[in-house]
Amino acid sequence: MQGDAVMVAGSTGTGKTTLALQHLVNGITQYNERGLYVTFEQLPDQIYRDAKSFGWDLRKLEQENKLRVICTSPDLLLETQENLLDEPIKEIQPSRIVIDSLSHLEMYVEEKNLRKELYRLVMYLKTKRLSSLLVWESPQTNRTSFSVSEGGVSFLVDCIILLKLVEIASSVKKAIVIVKMRGSDHDKSLREYEITSSGVKISSPFSEYEGVITGSPRRTFTEKAAKRWAKAFTE
Amino acid sequence: MPVLDLRKMLGIFPLLVIIVISVTTNVFDLHAVFRLPQVAAGGYFFIALVLFLTTYISAKSYLGSGSPTILLLSSGALTYGLTSLITGLLLIFMGAGNASATIFLTGILFASILNLQGIILLSLGVSSELELKRRKIILAANYLFVPILMVLLTLATLQGVTPTFAAPANTLLGSWVIVINATIFTVCSVTFMWRYFKLRTDLLYWYSLGLGLVAIGSFAVLTLTTPDDLHHWAARSAYYLSGVYFIVANLTTS
Numbered sequence: 001m002q003g004d005a006v007m008v009a010g011s012t013g014t015g016k017t018t019l020a021l022q023h024l025v026n027g028i029t030q031y032n033e034r035g036l037y038v039t040f041e042q043l044p045d046q047i048y049r050d051a052k053s054f055g056w057d058l059r060k061l062e063q064e065n066k067l068r069v070i071c072t073s074p075d076l077l078l079e080t081q082e083n084l085l086d087e088p089i090k091e092i093q094p095s096r097i098v099i100d101s102l103s104h105l106e107m108y109v110e111e112k113n114l115r116k117e118l119y120r121l122v123m124y125l126k127t128k129r130l131s132s133l134l135v136w137e138s139p140q141t142n143r144t145s146f147s148v149s150e151g152g153v154s155f156l157v158d159c160i161i162l163l164k165l166v167e168i169a170s171s172v173k174k175a176i177v178i179v180k181m182r183g184s185d186h187d188k189s190l191r192e193y194e195i196t197s198s199g200v201k202i203s204s205p206f207s208e209y210e211g212v213i214t215g216s217p218r219r220t221f222t223e224k225a226a227k228r229w230a231k232a233f234t235e
Numbered sequence: 236m237p238v239l240d241l242r243k244m245l246g247i248f249p250l251l252v253i254i255v256i257s258v259t260t261n262v263f264d265l266h267a268v269f270r271l272p273q274v275a276a277g278g279y280f281f282i283a284l285v286l287f288l289t290t291y292i293s294a295k296s297y298l299g300s301g302s303p304t305i306l307l308l309s310s311g312a313l314t315y316g317l318t319s320l321i322t323g324l325l326l327i328f329m330g331a332g333n334a335s336a337t338i339f340l341t342g343i344l345f346a347s348i349l350n351l352q353g354i355i356l357l358s359l360g361v362s363s364e365l366e367l368k369r370r371k372i373i374l375a376a377n378y379l380f381v382p383i384l385m386v387l388l389t390l391a392t393l394q395g396v397t398p399t400f401a402a403p404a405n406t407l408l409g410s411w412v413i414v415i416n417a418t419i420f421t422v423c424s425v426t427f428m429w430r431y432f433k434l435r436t437d438l439l440y441w442y443s444l445g446l447g448l449v450a451i452g453s454f455a456v457l458t459l460t461t462p463d464d465l466h467h468w469a470a471r472s473a474y475y476l477s478g479v480y481f482i483v484a485n486l487t488t489s
Contacts, residue, residue: 229296
C-alpha cells in the first residue's frame, strides 16, 4: 500500500539487497513507480555491476530519471535527512524507497535513541507518501522468534518479511515468510525462494517440514512415515 | 537391533489371546449376546480413521517412490477404511445383519485382492519410472475408483441386489468369501513378516501383524453362529486391534 513501511529482515546471504533492488526495478518497469535506493553498504559501481548480473540496468534507469542510487553514510542521513532525501524526492518524485540497511544506524546511534531515530525516519518517509522497504540485518538464530523485535523497531513498520537460511538434507535453502502485515490478512506459509539469474523467485511452501523457522527443519510425521513405506516396499 | 525384542514379542500376544478366545467360545458353546451397535460401530470408525491415515501416508510414499506395490497397498487401505466406515454406519442405523455383513466381507475381499496384487508385484520386483504428474493422475484415478465401487456396493446391498452373506449365520457364499479373505490376508501377513526378517524394517513387522489380525478376525467370523455373541466380539476385536497395529506401523522409527 502506498506509504507503508515494509521491513525485510534476514541474515547475511539471504538476498535482502537483491530483493530490495528487484522491488525497485519491478516498480519502475511494471508499475511505472519511480524509486530511490539509499545504501550504506556498497559503492555505486558495485551496485550497478551486481544489478547487471540480474539483468537490471540501473544506470539506464537513472539516466531516464526513474531511479536514483544514493550511497551515503548513516550519520549523514541522520544529520541531514531532509537535505539528503528532499532533493532526489523533488527531482524524480519516487513512489518507492529502499534503505539498505537500517542496521547500520545502530553503529551511529545509542541504543536508547535508536527507536526514536528510526521512528523519525519512518515518519518522514510516510509524510512523503513513499512506500519504503527497510532492510534489516538480523542474526541467523535457531529461535522461533527473530531479533527484529530486539531492536524495538518492529512496531514502527506496517509489514515484516523474514528471510531465513534453513538446512535441509545437508544443503542450505532459503525460506521467506510474512511475519506481520498491518490491516490485512496474508499468506502465513513459509515458502522456499531462490536467487536466480533474473532475481528472487518464490516457490512452494515447505509443507513437508516443520520447524523451518528454527533453521533446522524436521520432516513432518507423515513425511517420515512415507519414507519408511518406500524403504519397506521398494528395496 | 534385535530381530525380536520384548516389544515385538509382546505384539504377538494379543493375536494368540484372540485365537484362544475364539476357539474357547465355540468349544464351550459360550454364546452370550451383547448387542452394543454403538460400541461395534465405534470400533469400525476407529479402523476407518487409522486406514485413512495409512492411505494418506502411503499415497505420499507412492508419489515419492512411484512403487506400484505401494499404490496397491494404499488402495487396499482406502478400501478397508471405507468398508469399515460404511459397516459402522450400517451397524448404527440397521444393526448387525446381512447388509453390514455383505458390505464388510465384500469390501474386505476387494482390499485383500489389492494387497495380494501388491505383494505379487513386489515379489516380481516390478517397479515404475513414471513422472510425478502421471503418478498423481494414477493415484487420483485409483482413489476415485475405490469410493465409487464402495458406493455402488452399498447401494446394491441396500436394494437387495447382492446375494445373501449372513442369514444370520454365514451362508455358503459368505463362508467362501471369508475363507478367501482369511487366506489372502494370511499370505500377505506371512510375506511381509518374511520381508521383515530380510530387511528388519519395523513397519513391515507391525503391518504384518495388523494383516495377521485381519486374517484371524476373518477365520473367527467363519465359525460365527450367533451375531453379537462373545465369539463375534472376539472377531471384531481382531479387526479393531488391526487398526492399533497399523498405527504402530506408521509410528515406528525404522
